[in-house]
Every structure is written in C-alpha cells, then in structure tokens.
Amino acid sequence: MPDGFEERELVERAKEDPDAFGALYDRYFPQIYRFAYSRVRDQSLAEDVTSEVFFKALRNIKRYTYSGHPFSSWLYQITLNAVADHYRGQHGEVELEEGADLPSGGPSVVDEVVRRDRSRRVWSAIDQLPRQQRAAMVLKFAEDRKIEEIALILGKSSGAVKLLLHRGVERLRRELPQLEAELT
Amino acid sequence: MNDPELEELFADPAHREIVDLLKTTRPAAPPLDPHFRNYLRARLMTEAQRTLQPRATRPWWPFTLKPKVLAPMMAAVAAGFLVVLGVEIYLQRQPSPEMVSVNLPSNRTNVATAEPIVIAFSGPVDKTAVMETVVIEPATSVTKQWVGQKLVIVPNHPLAPNTTYTVTLKPSASPPPPPPGPSVKPAPTVAPTPVVMRFTTVPAPVAPVVPPSFTSSNVHYGHDSRLADSGTVFSASWTPTGQLLVTRPAGQPGPGAATSPSATASPSGPAAPAGATDVWLMSTSSSPATPIRLVVPGGSFAAAAPSGGLVAAWRLAATNQATLGIWDLQGNLQSTIATVDGVPDRPAVWLDSDRIAYVDNGTLRIAGLHGAIDAPKQKVDHGSLAASPSGQLLAVESVDHSVVIDLTSATAPRRLPDRATGFAWSTKGDLAFLAQQATGTELWVAIGGTNEKRVTSSPTGQTWSDLNWAPDGASLLLASKSVGAGSSASRLILINPDGTALTPFASQQEYSSPRWSSHGDFVLFTRQDEAGGRAFWIATTSPSDVDAAEKQALAEVDKFMQARLRGDNASAQAELDAAGLGAYQGGASSLLSSPGTQFDRYYPVTVQKTGSNPNTFLVGVRIFVSRSGAQRSFFEEQLTMVLQGQRYLVDAVKSTPTMLLSHGPTVVSVEVAPTSEGQQGDQGQSEQVRVRFDADVRADTVTNDTIKVTDSAGKPVMARIAFDPDNHLATLTLKLKPGSTYQLAVTTGVTDINGVALTQEYDAPLVISH
Numbered sequence: 008m009p010d011g012f013e014e015r016e017l018v019e020r021a022k023e024d025p026d027a028f029g030a031l032y033d034r035y036f037p038q039i040y041r042f043a044y045s046r047v048r049d050q051s052l053a054e055d056v057t058s059e060v061f062f063k064a065l066r067n068i069k070r071y072t073y074s075g076h077p078f079s080s081w082l083y084q085i086t087l088n089a090v091a092d093h094y095r096g097q098h099g100e101v102e103l104e105e106g107a108d109l110p111s112g113g114p115s116v117v118d119e120v121v122r123r124d125r126s127r128r129v130w131s132a133i134d135q136l137p138r139q140q141r142a143a144m145v146l147k148f149a150e151d152r153k154i155e156e157i158a159l160i161l162g163k164s165s166g167a168v169k170l171l172l173h174r175g176v177e178r179l180r181r182e183l184p185q186l187e188a189e190l191t
Numbered sequence: 192m193n194d195p196e197l198e199e200l201f202a203d204p205a206h207r208e209i210v211d212l213l214k215t216t217r218p219a220a221p222p223l224d225p226h227f228r229n230y231l232r233a234r235l236m237t238e239a240q241r242t243l244q245p246r247a248t249r250p251w252w253p254f255t256l257k258p259k260v261l262a263p264m265m266a267a268v269a270a271g272f273l274v275v276l277g278v279e280i281y282l283q284r285q286p287s288p289e290m291v292s293v294n295l296p297s298n299r300t301n302v303a304t305a306e307p308i309v310i311a312f313s314g315p316v317d318k319t320a321v322m323e324t325v326v327i328e329p330a331t332s333v334t335k336q337w338v339g340q341k342l343v344i345v346p347n348h349p350l351a352p353n354t355t356y357t358v359t360l361k362p363s364a365s366p367p368p369p370p371p372g373p374s375v376k377p378a379p380t381v382a383p384t385p386v387v388m389r390f391t392t393v394p395a396p397v398a399p400v401v402p403p404s405f406t407s408s409n410v411h412y413g414h415d416s417r418l419a420d421s422g423t424v425f426s427a428s429w430t431p432t433g434q435l436l437v438t439r440p441a442g443q444p445g446p447g448a449a450t451s452p453s454a455t456a457s458p459s460g461p462a463a464p465a466g467a468t469d470v471w472l473m474s475t476s477s478s479p480a481t482p483i484r485l486v487v488p489g490g491s492f493a494a495a496a497p498s499g500g501l502v503a504a505w506r507l508a509a510t511n512q513a514t515l516g517i518w519d520l521q522g523n524l525q526s527t528i529a530t531v532d533g534v535p536d537r538p539a540v541w542l543d544s545d546r547i548a549y550v551d552n553g554t555l556r557i558a559g560l561h562g563a564i565d566a567p568k569q570k571v572d573h574g575s576l577a578a579s580p581s582g583q584l585l586a587v588e589s590v591d592h593s594v595v596i597d598l599t600s601a602t603a604p605r606r607l608p609d610r611a612t613g614f615a616w617s618t619k620g621d622l623a624f625l626a627q628q629a630t631g632t633e634l635w636v637a638i639g640g641t642n643e644k645r646v647t648s649s650p651t652g653q654t655w656s657d658l659n660w661a662p663d664g665a666s667l668l669l670a671s672k673s674v675g676a677g678s679s680a681s682r683l684i685l686i687n688p689d690g691t692a693l694t695p696f697a698s699q700q701e702y703s704s705p706r707w708s709s710h711g712d713f714v715l716f717t718r719q720d721e722a723g724g725r726a727f728w729i730a731t732t733s734p735s736d737v738d739a740a741e742k743q744a745l746a747e748v749d750k751f752m753q754a755r756l757r758g759d760n761a762s763a764q765a766e767l768d769a770a771g772l773g774a775y776q777g778g779a780s781s782l783l784s785s786p787g788t789q790f791d792r793y794y795p796v797t798v799q800k801t802g803s804n805p806n807t808f809l810v811g812v813r814i815f816v817s818r819s820g821a822q823r824s825f826f827e828e829q830l831t832m833v834l835q836g837q838r839y840l841v842d843a844v845k846s847t848p849t850m851l852l853s854h855g856p857t858v859v860s861v862e863v864a865p866t867s868e869g870q871q872g873d874q875g876q877s878e879q880v881r882v883r884f885d886a887d888v889r890a891d892t893v894t895n896d897t898i899k900v901t902d903s904a905g906k907p908v909m910a911r912i913a914f915d916p917d918n919h920l921a922t923l924t925l926k927l928k929p930g931s932t933y934q935l936a937v938t939t940g941v942t943d944i945n946g947v948a949l950t951q952e953y954d955a956p957l958v959i960s961h
Binding site: 021022023024025028029032033036040041044045050053054057058061062065066129130133144145147148149153154169172173176177179180183 | 196197200201205206208209210212213214218219220221222223224227228231232234235236238239240242243
C-alpha cells in the first residue's frame with residue numbers, strides 16, 4: 008500500500024504532469040484490471056472497462072479532491088460505474104438477486120468445479136454471489152481493502168458492508184460443503 | 192487471520208475457516224493480453240500530453256481509439272512500453288507553402304530501454320519519404336511501421352541505458368490526390384528544417400558488479416515477477432549473457448515481425464513447418480520481461496551455446512521426424528546438424544562451442560557443427576544428461592546405470608552410484624547429483640567430476656530435485672518437497688556443496704525448477720498458480736555483504752555527484768576527505784562546472800573493489816556537461832572511495848580530458864567478472880571484461896585489434912573476444928592476475944552499423960581484486 012502522503016503528492020502532480028499520471032497508472036493498473044475482470048469475467052470486457060476507467064480518471068483528475076481515502080477508492084468507484092454502465096446496455100444480462108441461492112451444482116457447474124482445487128472452488132463460489140456481495144467480498148479478500156474504503160466505493164455505510172461480507176461468508180459456509188460433497 | 196476487521200466481524204469458527212481460506216488464497220490471475228497494459232498506457236500518455244499540459248497550439252488528436260479497433264497496432268507495439276515522445280508535426284495545407292511546426296515539451300528522461308517511439312502526424316505525409324529520412328543516433332537498428340498517421344519505430348532490441356538518443360526526420364507532406372482531368376503533378380514538400388527529438392534512457396538497472404561481489408552463499412530472495420501467464424511459456428532457459436530463451440505457443444505477438452533495411456537480419460532458413468511452438472529471445476532488462484525477437488520459428492527445446500551467440504533447437508520436419516538446427520540469436524539458421532525419427536523430448540546439450548550431444552531414439556549421439564562425431568555407445572532413456580563446462584566429461588543416466596563418460600579418452604565410462612540422476616555441473620567443473628532412496632534423497636558431489644562423495648541426505652519426509660549450481664560454484668539451489676505433498680508444496684533451498692548451510696531461499700513453498708542466471712542476478716523458477724497452471728517467474732537476488740558495501744559506496748558517490756550537479760559546493764566538499772579535497776583543489780579535476788556550463792547528468796561507468804580493511808572502491812563516473820541547455824561534452828573521473836568510520840568518502844580523483852559528444856558509438860559501461868573457467872593458473876584467473884556500447888555496433892569491427900587490455904608494462908594480454916549485438920556488448924575472456932592493474936583501450940576502429948567510428952579512444956583502468 009503506498010504511503011498516503013506520497014500518494015497524495017503524486018495525485019496532485021498528476022493533475023499537471025503526464026508522467027505522474029503514468030506513475031499512477033503503473034501503480035493501479037493491476038488491481039483495477041483484476042477487479043474489472045472479477046466483475047465481468049470476460050477478458051475483452053475487462054480491457055474495455057479498464058480503458059474506460061483510466062480515461063475517465065484522466066479526464067476528471069483535476070476535479071479529484073483528496074478525502075483521506077486511497078486514490079484507488081476513486082478508481083474502484085469508476086470501475087463499478089463502468090461495469091454498471093455496461094450491464095445497463097446489455098439486455099438479457101441476468102444478475103442474481105440478493106438472497107438467491109448459489110447454483111445447485113448441476114452437471115455443468117459440477118463439471119466446471121471438478122477441475123479446480125479447493126481455493127479455486129471458493130473463489131468460483133464467490134463469482135456466483137449476488138452483485139453487491141461479490142464486490143464486497145472481492146474488495147475485502149482479493150484486494151485487501153478496508154471496510155471503510157469498501158463502503159466509500161460501494162456508496163454504502165460501513166455497517167452495510169459488514170452485513171454484505173457476513174452474508175457472503177455465511178453463504179459460502181452453507182453452500183461449499185454441499186458443492187464439495189457433490190464432487191466426492 | 193491478521194485482520195482486526197475480520198476478527199471482529201467473524202467470531203464463529205465455521206466462518207473463520209472460510210475467512211482463513213479466503214485470506215490465504217487469491218483468485219486465479221485473470222487472463223491478460225501482455226501487450227494490453229502497455230498499449231493502454233501509451234494511449235493514456237498521449238491523451239495526457241494533450242490534456243494535462245497547457246498548449247499554445249490547436250488540438251490535433253482527431254479520433255478516439257478503442258482497443259479492439261486497433262488490435263493490429265497492439266501487436267505492432269508489442270515490445271513493451273510505448274512512448275509517445277511528444278513530437279507533433281502540423282502540416283497546414285493552406286495556404287501554401289506547407290508549414291511544419293514542432294512541439295517538444297521537454298527532453299524526456301528515464302525512458303525505458305524497450306520502448307518503441309511513436310511519432311504522430313496531424314495530416315497526410317509521404318510515408319515512404321518520412322521513413323527514409325529517419326535517423327537515430329546512437330545508431331540503432333529498428334523496425335519502422337505506419338499505423339494510420341503514426342510512425343511507430345520499434346528498436347530491434349533494447350536501447351542502451353544511460354544514453355541520450357536523438358531522432359531526426361524530415362517530414363514531407365503527401366501531395367493531395369490529383370483532381371480529375373489534366374493537371375500538374377505536385378511534388379511532396381519537404382520540411383525546411385529537420386525535426387529533432389531527444390530522449391534519455393533509464394539508468395542501468397543494476398550497478399556494474401565486480402569481483403568478488405557475487406557470493407551466492409550470502410544472497411537472498413529479492414523481488415519476483417511473473418515471466419508470463421501460465422500456458423504462454425512452455426520452457427525457458429538462460430543465455431550466457433542473461434537473456435532468456437523461451438518456448439512459446441506458435442504465433443505469439445512480438446516485435447521484429449518486419450525489419451527495416453537497416454535492421455538486423457530477419458529470421459531465415461527454410462519455412463518452418465506448422466509447429467505448435469516457437470523459440471523467442473526475451474530480455475530481462477526491463478520489467479516485465481519482454482520478447483525481443485522470434486529466433487526459431489516452429490522450434491522447441493532450445494539450448495544456448497555456452498560461448499553465447501548460438502542456439503540449438505529442435506524443429507518438427509516431415510511426418511514423425513525432427514531436425515536439430517543451429518541458429519544465431521538474430522534468427523538466422525546456421526546449419527542443420529541432425530535428423531531424428533520421432534519427437535524429441537529434451538534439449539540437446541552443448542559440450543563446447545562446436546559439439547552437441549543429443550538423444551536419438553534412446554541412443555546418445557554427438558554432432559559437431561561441421562559434421563558428425565563418433566559417440567560412445569550408450570542407450571539412454573528419459574534420464575539426465577549434462578556436460579562439464581570444459582566439454583570433457585558427460586554425465587549420462589543410461590538405461591542400465593548412470594555413468595560419467597570421458598570424451599577425450601577411450602577409457603570405459605565410470606559408473607556412478609545406483610539411481611544417480613539430476614546431474615548438474617558447476618562452473619568450476621564439479622558434478623553434483625541426487626540419488627533417490629526409500630528414506631529420502633542423497634546429495635552427491637564429485638569435485639572435478641571424480642571421486643564422488645555423498646555429502647548429505649534430505650531431512651526425513653523430504654525429497655529433493657532440480658539441482659542447480661550458483662554461478663560462483665559455491666552453493667547449490669534445489670527444490671525440496673514433502674513426501675506425498677502436492678506439486679505446489681515445493682520450496683527452494685540453498686545448500687553448500689559440502690552439505691552444510693541448508694538455507695531456505697524463498698519463503699513461500701510453491702517454487703521449483705530453479706535456474707540461476709549466469710551473472711547471479713536472477714533466479715528463474717516455476718510456480719503453480721491458483722488455477723493449477725504452472726508459470727515461469729524470475730526473482731532478483733538481494734545483495735551479498737560486498738554488494739551492500741558497494742551500494743553504500745555508490746550511494747555516497749550519488750550524494751557527491753548530485754551536489755555537484757546542483758552547484759552545491761559545501762555539500763560536495765562534505766563528501767571529500769582531506770586528501771580528496773586536496774586533489775580537487777590541486778586541479779586533479781573540477782569540483783563544479785565552469786562558468787557558462789553546467790554538469791547536466793552523470794552515471795557510474797565502472798565500480799571496482801580495490802581494497803579491504805578499509806573497504807575501497809574505485810568508481811568511474813561519466814559527467815555530461817551542457818552549455819545553453821544542450822549536452823555538448825562529457826568527461827570521466829575515477830573516484831577512489833574509502834570507508835572512513837561509517838561512510839565512504841572520496842579520497843582521490845583522476846580525470847580524463849573532456850570529450851565532445853558527437854556522432855559515433857561510445858562506451859557506456861565496463862564490467863569485470865569471473866568466468867566459468869575461473870580457476871586460477873600461473874597466468875592469473877580467468878575473467879570477463881564486458882564492454883557495453885550505446886550504439887548498434889558492427890560486429891566485424893569488434894576485434895582484438897580494436898578492444899585491447901594491456902598490463903602495467905604496456906604488454907597486451909591475450910583475449911578471446913565475443914560480441915553480443917542485442918546488448919551492444921563485447922566480452923573479452925582473458926587471464927588477469929589478482930592484485931594487478933590493467934588498462935582497457937577501445938580504439939576508434941570500432942564503428943556503428945552506419946560505419947561511423949568511435950569519436951575518441953576510450954581508456955579505463957581495470958583493477959583485479961584478490
């Protein structure tokens with residue numbers, strides 16, 4: 008995690024200096040691409056989203072004001088919006104609703120899961136979580152973000168994020184043994 | 192759990208189990224086109240140049256780009272970062288005459304050595320004419336391609352570090368299409384003055400290293416990076432100069448697909464069959480490592496020659512047949528030396544610079560580059576095969592038992608202990624191998640290749656594999672795995688050849704197949720990812736104690752030089768001891784720049800340890816002098832840095848005359864390092880002197896007549912010389928006596944690829960440590 012003061016200085020320079028913006032890009036590309044991919048599960052789409060995120064960041068960086076949160080929070084917010092914009096344009100895209108169950112482990116899911124080890128299974132299961140839960144779980148467990156930062160990114164309260172994480176973990180606890188049992 | 196937020200949130204053990212699983216794993220790395228990141232960066236930087244900096248001129252970027260639209264360009268700029276250097280050329284078509292204006296915001300610095308150069312034009316130009324006018328200095332072979340109105344110049348191999356490049360071109364406007372009917376054909380209008388752009392590449396990533404700074408017993412695991420995603424590199428091995436030969440799925444993108452007339456030769460030889468893989472040369476001088484060029488189309492199982500410059504690889508030929516060919520690193524097929532039935536399952540093994548051992552349907556064979564050679568009759572299966580560095584001894588795991596064959600005598604092969612496998616020869620000629628037993632793995636070492644002794648066994652419950660000697664021959668690296676553990680539970684271990692000092696090399700337990708680079712600055716290994724794939728990684732090695740001392744001395748040099756660049760006399764003098772101050776005050780060199788000039792930048796050219804107790808380093812620095820904002824000349828100083836108390840101070844200085852910066856190649860660094868033949872004899876120990884140029888140099892001008900080492904009496908030292916055009920690197924192998932000082936001279940007989948000679952002879956002292 009970059010030092011806050013150093014990052015703040017870099018962001019301020021990036022408002023005028025292309026090299027500084029390039030340094031921000033170098034620093035944050037991996038996690039933004041990874042996060043974008045975790046949301047859309049498609050390489051081409053993840054590339055489009057990542058491009059959009061950084062171009063939006065470039066266009067708007069002069070308006071960015073440091074609020075005490077890492078700069079990455081802002082980029083994650085843009086990513087979520089870009090993903091949402093994409094899905095808004097996709098008729099027929101199905102999002103699981105909060106409270107929907109994980110897939111029951113039908114043949115195609117089982118075939119998919121059989122090839123993966125346990126860690127792979129648990130991350131696969133996260134992919135099947137409802138949208139907000141999935142975002143919260145990925146940001147917490149894959150990107151090591153603080154709950155307060157996740158709350159900022161998702162536009163929710165810290166309490167709501169905690170609830171999302173708790174529900175996500177609870178669902179994994181409930182569903183994973185069932186999936187694993189079906190595999191053995 | 193180590194996360195207070197999660198500890199507070201999840202008290203239930205069942206939840207904690209899930210949380211622990213999530214915290215100790217990561218989702219599989221998403222698939223990533225290796226060029227996408229660089230491509231997007233280039234676009235962003237172009238846009239940033241346009242939008243973040245105030246401009247006096249009108250906006251000109253007329254289009255927006257989507258990655259998919261420009262997918263072909265992504266391939267074209269696949270070499271790595273793509274830098275847009277801020278040249279904008281406006282061809283205002285009305286009124287006549289056409290005008291060219293240039294906006295160069297500033298001279299760029301810290302440009303990565305693998306960065307293509309992109310020049311964007313605002314209007315139609317005569318593309319052929321523009322390409323012909325492009326001149327790059329120092330001379331550099333490049334591939335030029337047009338992508339729309341942008342000229343993309345891709346260096347055919349990484350640029351030299353620490354170097355200011357000048358790109359000059361004379362854009363000429365493209366005549367508008369002739370109107371219907373009779374008309375006068377308009378001629379393109381060439382710009383009245385050339386457009387000139389300059390940029391300076393990054394400092395060398397690793398400070399020059401001198402003996403005895405590399406001692407493998409003290410190194411530690413540094414920073415690692417994934418060479419490529421799993422499934423995109425099938426095998427990898429080091430070249431003697433620290434590049435990588437990798438086998439990639441056929442048809443992967445990379446630079447050098449087409450070459451300009453001035454470029455080095457493109458891959459040649461018979462058309463490759465539709466093989467599933469290609470062999471590429473990759474550079475590790477940039478991060479991430481970048482492909483340099485396709486060397487063997489349709490090739491696999493590549494092996495670099497120990498003398499450098501050549502690679503042996505297999506290619507599928509006719510049905511169920513394969514040929515063993517020799518290519519140079521430019522991709523030119525030199526010869527085909529063998530054809531075998533079936534599909535080979537291992538690389539050939541170089542015995543020396545012109546002999547190769549390989550397995551043909553279970554039979555060991557030896558081929559010379561210029562004809563077949565009789566080989567001892569040995570039936571081999573899929574076991575280990577390794578040659579000693581002298582090429583005299585060959586360790587073979589044959590069908591019956593393992594043996595060491597002396598290729599210089601008719602004596603019967605010497606039998607090794609049962610189950611001997613995993614042969615590895617050190618640079619000193621010591622053989623190490625493993626023998627798997629029911630209780631674990633035995634490590635055997637045969638000093639000089641004879642009288643093997645079992646030195647130790649793996650701890651109970653562990654098995655060992657993947658032996659690899661450190662370049663100094665002072666330690667072994669191996670993979671250790673728990674019996675019955677999955678393939679991901681392997682970890683790397685350092686061990687001395689006498690079986691002592693068993694030390695974990697990397698903390699994580701998922702690495703295997705370690706391979707030191709020849710200079711000891713990297714370790715290549717494989718690692719299983721979360722998705723079950725196996726990817727190649729490289730890790731840097733952190734410094735030994737001597738390296739740390741060298742870095743401390745260099746840090747003081749940097750403080751000293753930065754003060755001089757700033758013109759800060761007091762801070763500069765604070766880095767001098769009394770003798771050093773006296774030397775500067777006595778006129779040995781100028782501490783600060785003279786009026787009307789400025790010390791513009793500097794970099795270390797050589798670092799040599801010349802004494803201990805107290806530690807003393809001789810640091811050669813090159814200082815560039817500018818006048819009126821432009822670098823005009825440089826000179827060098829040899830600074831003697833002596834440890835005094837807790838810090839190094841400048842104790843003495845010698846200065847060279849000032850040299851004008853002009854056309855022609857210059858020497859950018861000189862390194863001295865022990866060789867794989869490093870045993871000391873009457874004439875001294877075998878050393879390598881590596882001289883790196885900034886320009887692409889004509890190989891035929893790098894000879895014993897143009898690069899010479901003389902002893903203190905002025906007598907030339909016999910040297911074997913090799914030239915690596917990819918790294919602009921001349922390597923002299925010669926015997927030098929420890930404790931002696933020699934003189935290196937690079938004469939004006941060295942010329943760049945355009946025939947322009949070194950401006951002035953380059954001289955530097957070489958101090959050989961004990």
